Amino acid sequence: MSDIQIELANINKHYGTYHALKDVSLRIEKGSFVALVGPSGCGKSTLLRSLAGLESITGGTIRIAGEVINNVPPRKRDVAMVFQSYALYPHMTVAENLTYSLRIKGVKKDVARKAAEEIAATTGLTGLLDRYPRELSGGQRQRVAMGRAIIRHPKAFLFDEPLSNLDAALRVQMRKEIRSLHDRLGATSVYVTHDQIEAMTMADHVVVMREGVIEQQGAPLELYDTPANKFVAGFIGSPAMNFVPGTIAANGHEVVLDLPGAPVMELGRQVEANRQVTVGLRPEHLSVVPLDEASLRLPVAVVESTGSMTYVTTATTPELTVVETGRTAAKTGDNVGVRIEPGNVHLFDRQSEKAI
Template sequence: MATITLSNVSKDYGGGPVLRGIDLEIREGEFVALMGPSGCGKSTLLRLIAGLEEPGGGQIHIDGRLVNDVAPKDRDLAMVFQSYALYPHMTVRENMSFALKQRRLPPAEIKAAVEAAAVKLGLTNLLERKPKALSGGQRQRVAMGRAIVRNPKAFLFDEPLSNLDARLREQMRYEIRKLHRELGATSVYVTHDQVEAMTMADRIVALNDGTIQQVGSPQDLYDNPANLFVAGFLGSPPMNFLDATLAPDGALVVEGQTLARVSPPAGPPPTGVASGAVILGLRPERVALAASGEGVPARVDVVEPTGTGRVIHLGLGAQRLKLFIMDTRPLAVGETVGLIVPPGAPLLFDPATGTRVG
């Protein structure tokens, strides 16, 4: 197990900065997800840790050792790629043992390591097959097994589940997390999928435009997002954002109606909201339908059954929002329903900067 420390790390390929002054400490035995949209710099950051790219500035330490100029093979890290990267002419056993043979380990030790990893991953009956005779999920398990047998200081996962269908992704999420608990190895996992980040990570590093937006536990980022980017990236359906006015008494006025109330500001409002203009963030599952004739009126535009509940698309004047409800009452398109926003549900953001202000 290893600690990984990044200090003011940057990267520029010549067309503008890809990473801008990244500071991050990954603790021993921790599972950290680097999460963000395509182009945010998460895969570049992983490649810098692995040594496949050189940083433009800053320092990378593994277990306290500066590794900026250390070759990838000498960093004692194992990578699992999206593309599996298996040797097609080799059997599963040969693929998993290849790196150990390169180290010239005793054959008995190699055999024991491969078979132990195969048991963990359910590959025992597939050891003599070649990759072409395996499913996508089996190939990914082989790629993981090849990494496990090396007993590295840390595992680096670069979107390893992107090529799998939804059911296999769910299965592999479970298997990767289970393996992490069993091995206790430091793991860094790159993903654009917020479900993967939320369900697997001890901590999430939310990246956008080459900068860290927020670091914390999945639940903390979900409940207490630092800005509009983090709030909108996590959650399905995503958070609603409404243009609102914050009155001195704490009333949040949307389209001329008081949709919710918050505690009145304790002091001068932050720069950018002095006029009372805010962006109101509401999680779809934290807004309720009122009893008939009560609540703030909104128009039903679309009803989407999901099996476990329903996503209701609503019109509130010129603005739109979604609800996720378990309520089974009949709803018709065009019908007017009432909304109730409970205390604690509203999140407030500065419209000028996107920063969380309440």
């Protein structure tokens, strides 16, 4: 049986009449990296803060290492939190910031300094121990915040959108550094982000939340390949999945897209006949092809090239985004052929939005 480090059972949180968390249950294995992801207001930060003890829950049970901690104060929960704002003491040096939690526990100065030097070597802060936060870059400050958490050897690391204040290039670098640290330390990490790319690239297990409930959880590619509903399908993946209304044909194994000139498309499986559906098409599973090889012939609204990738957006309702590797000759106003591979088509019930 898996070693469960954190268990959240039927967690509820009310702010007056607002129900922020609704019977949320989650089991986190020891040593795993779990990402809580979802749009603003979905409850992910509230759940993390409840785990840290910074929010009191209205109902449910929180266990860490098998111990119920509902009424345990934050400082005794043996978790370390890394915030978006770094939360460093400006009047303290890097070494003093790193060792603050040790010093208030009465650890001797020379022992604390040695611990700071070891953490500095792990986090790339060697040579910066005598600087103040104002003398550091954003990435260095975030490393200090992580080092301050690591030095405590907690039962779990809690990250609350720690990379939001960094520029794009530094975010990519720090993603790798945080994951590498997690692996070296054998830590249990819970990471809150609104950025699904961070969640997909860093986590072993992704939890997608919306309006205080867990919509789906699982391995990153499991959520990408088999989303449980239209919300998860649209949230996981970049650019977002295209959605087109459609109707299942009378034979039950073909679908007609609600797009101009759309042909009947083979599904490769049997579905209830005449059912109203939403068809999900990932941009990377579509391709621009010669018109005589195309599933669709569509006008182009926008062509955006990054050099390595080109994004073609069609002038249709709904619009489709196609991701092409490299360059394309397509220009705004052209009619282009778009090919759809039947094996990569996702179907969702039009009313319930659940995957079919």
